[in-house]
Amino acid sequence: MKLHQYNTNIFDEFRIKCNKCSGLCCTALYFSKYDGFPADKAAGIPCSYLDDCFRCSIHRELHSRHMKGCLAYDCCGAGQTVTSLYGDENWKANPPIAQEVFDVFVKTYYLQQILWYMSEVLTLLPAKPLWPEADSCIKELHLLLKSTPQNILDFDMEVCRTKVNALLNKAWIMVKQQVGHPKDTAGKKDFMGHNFKKSRLNGCDFSSALLIAANLEECDLTGCNFLGADMRDTNIQNADLSESIFLTQGQINAAKGNLNTRIPGHLIRPSEWD
Numbered sequence: 001m002k003l004h005q006y007n008t009n010i011f012d013e014f015r016i017k018c019n020k021c022s023g024l025c026c027t028a029l030y031f032s033k034y035d036g037f038p039a040d041k042a043a044g045i046p047c048s049y050l051d052d053c054f055r056c057s058i059h060r061e062l063h064s065r066h067m068k069g070c071l072a073y074d075c076c077g078a079g080q081t082v083t084s085l086y087g088d089e090n091w092k093a094n095p096p097i098a099q100e101v102f103d104v105f106v107k108t109y110y111l112q113q114i115l116w117y118m119s120e121v122l123t124l125l126p127a128k129p130l131w132p133e134a135d136s137c138i139k140e141l142h143l144l145l146k147s148t149p150q151n152i153l154d155f156d157m158e159v160c161r162t163k164v165n166a167l168l169n170k171a172w173i174m175v176k177q178q179v180g181h182p183k184d185t186a187g188k189k190d191f192m193g194h195n196f197k198k199s200r201l202n203g204c205d206f207s208s209a210l211l212i213a214a215n216l217e218e219c220d221l222t223g224c225n226f227l228g229a230d231m232r233d234t235n236i237q238n239a240d241l242s243e244s245i246f247l248t249q250g251q252i253n254a255a256k257g258n259l260n261t262r263i264p265g266h267l268i269r270p271s272e273w274d
């Protein structure tokens, strides 16, 4: 069953360009050793491996050092967007603006995620009646992200989130209708370590679900909703997610796939799967 239609490069803006970024994720965010980062670190403090040119000095060793958090993290393009917004300024050269840059980065990350989901709505054939609304939301957020750091900081995220969640829910209902008889998870959200191997899960609602280390091997996941699901170490080997909806690059990076895993056309296969 075909749910997505890709006819533009609308996802290009979300590809991370670390060479055009001032190492924002490695500095602005809190992270912990437990989650696969080098050490416990407070927000606003640069990782000890970030070099003077904002490059990761152990980039080639991230796999061998099992830095799963670093490998899976994806800022949805927020890093380069914020770095370019500040032009020649950056948090290191101008410490008084550092906190503002980090705050703008965190907010931009959420805005980029919203843009990502709205862009996916524009590819969902069953949600065609919602395309004009999604398109207008995208245009509004693009204008915001090209304006000023202060405008981004002042932007009311809660109002935007409420509107966007309602739209995503409508899109999901339209997809479910197309998929047919969605599997009922009875509102259950905790599937940590659950073994679904070879199950037929078409149209399952995994939104906000805990799928950490769950086994989805050889499952047909057409029309499954993965909005906000935690997919760290989820086994998706030989699974078909090509028509799953609301998956992000970060989720795919965090999961365990293989050569035969099928993913939606707007996502990039992690190289280690091959």
Ligand code: SF4
Pocket (backbone or CB within 6 Å): 016, 017, 018, 019, 021, 022, 023, 024, 025, 026, 073, 074, 075, 076, 077, 078, 079, 080
């Ligand atoms: S914030 Fe994004 S672009 Fe910047 S270094 Fe991190 S992943 Fe790369």
Ligand code: SF4
Pocket (backbone or CB within 6 Å): 025, 026, 037, 038, 047, 048, 049, 050, 051, 055, 056, 057, 058, 059, 067, 070
């Ligand atoms: S190890 Fe490298 S990628 Fe990970 S947080 Fe530190 S500088 Fe960033």
